[in-house]
Amino acid sequence: MEKINAVITGVGGYVPEYVLNNEELSRMVDTNDEWIMTRIGIKERRILNEEGLGTSYMARKAVKQLLEKTGTDPEEIECLIMATTTPDMPIPSTASIVVGRTGLKNAFCVDLNAACCGFLYAMDMGASMIQSGRYKKIIVCGGDKLSSIVDYNDRATCPIFGDGVGAVLVEGTTEDLGWKDSYLRADGKGLPYLCLKGGGSACPASYFTIDHNMHKIHQEGRTVYKYAVTSMSDSCALIAERNNLNKDNITWVLPHQANVRIIEAVANRLEMPMDKVMLNIQRYGNTSAGTIPLALWDYEKQLRKGDNIILTAFGGGFTWGAAYMKWGYDGNK
Numbered sequence: 001m002e003k004i005n006a007v008i009t010g011v012g013g014y015v016p017e018y019v020l021n022n023e024e025l026s027r028m029v030d031t032n033d034e035w036i037m038t039r040i041g042i043k044e045r046r047i048l049n050e051e052g053l054g055t056s057y058m059a060r061k062a063v064k065q066l067l068e069k070t071g072t073d074p075e076e077i078e079c080l081i082m083a084t085t086t087p088d089m090p091i092p093s094t095a096s097i098v099v100g101r102t103g104l105k106n107a108f109c110v111d112l113n114a115a116c117c118g119f120l121y122a123m124d125m126g127a128s129m130i131q132s133g134r135y136k137k138i139i140v141c142g143g144d145k146l147s148s149i150v151d152y153n154d155r156a157t158c159p160i161f162g163d164g165v166g167a168v169l170v171e172g173t174t175e176d177l178g179w180k181d182s183y184l185r186a187d188g189k190g191l192p193y194l195c196l197k198g199g200g201s202a203c204p205a206s207y208f209t210i211d212h213n214m215h216k217i218h219q220e221g222r223t224v225y226k227y228a229v230t231s232m233s234d235s236c237a238l239i240a241e242r243n244n245l246n247k248d249n250i251t252w253v254l255p256h257q258a259n260v261r262i263i264e265a266v267a268n269r270l271e272m273p274m275d276k277v278m279l280n281i282q283r284y285g286n287t288s289a290g291t292i293p294l295a296l297w298d299y300e301k302q303l304r305k306g307d308n309i310i311l312t313a314f315g316g317g318f319t320w321g322a323a324y325m326k327w328g329y330d331g332n333k
């Protein structure tokens, strides 16, 4: 039997309309455009500010666009994996809300929480399902409504994060394309440095958790930064080496968008010029599991069949890794 490869055959995305720029942010906390641009590289981020809307709202917009762009009948989709750290609510899963609102009548679905590494993890699992031959068409979504858990009094974290969701269609092919290799890890060391302590089973929501600001992200930026640079660079180097990839045959590097200085360090390690690195952090900030699919959404027009792409991410846990994929089609669908 011929080997089945798992390839992305379309991309959809959604970012909310409201733009929170550095100017407005500097009226909320003691910061300024120059600091944010030099230290992080973000000019503005999108915020979902309509009452009552959560991550599923953005995901269903992204999925609907994906189905339309690719001319896919929703009933053909067999599974939807939703990578997110900001589910609409603990029960039911955000994935089930998305499935219900997009007419995916024949799909099972699941939420996956691997923080900013979520999309990479979800793609690896989704690709394995397709490669097994048991599934023909699945959707992998990634994204977050980080504005729901950001403390807008904390100048060290609030400039970083934004809201948005991307979605990709994954199908089988016998061509030499698609998801080729991955290296994914987690170590639990990140708990003190990047967490949100309240509202889970260890500390359910209470007056205490609210009084102690435990429903907002806590991040020790400097420590996270150091781990991120090392883990992402090492994973990329490993993936490049074992697939005989180098600066001459890598077409694009697609890094998680957390800080432009982290991205430059990764590019530097691979000896890749920055014009070969997908970058949209300046417009969306860090959308956690959304950064990678949203970058594919933004760059889709420029991608060509056979492009060698190295993807990499790092997030809470810590979770991290890199993957190699060969792009499946030319330009916009």
Ligand code: UT7
Pocket (backbone or CB within 6 Å): 030, 031, 032, 035, 036, 039, 040, 116, 155, 156, 157, 159, 160, 220, 221, 222, 223, 224, 225, 228, 257, 258, 259, 262, 286, 288, 314, 315, 316
């Ligand atoms: O996506 C998942 C993983 N997350 C990441 O990858 C994030 C990794 N970390 C980072 O990107 C960076 O550490 C930050 C962007 C969070 C912070 O940048 P930094 O260069 O590490 O700054 P710092 O925390 O070391 O702070 C340097 C100075 C401090 O002042 P002093 O103590 O040197 O006087 C901060 O108080 O910058 C100050 N500062 C700010 N100043 C103006 C911190 N935040 C701000 C701000 N505006 N927004």
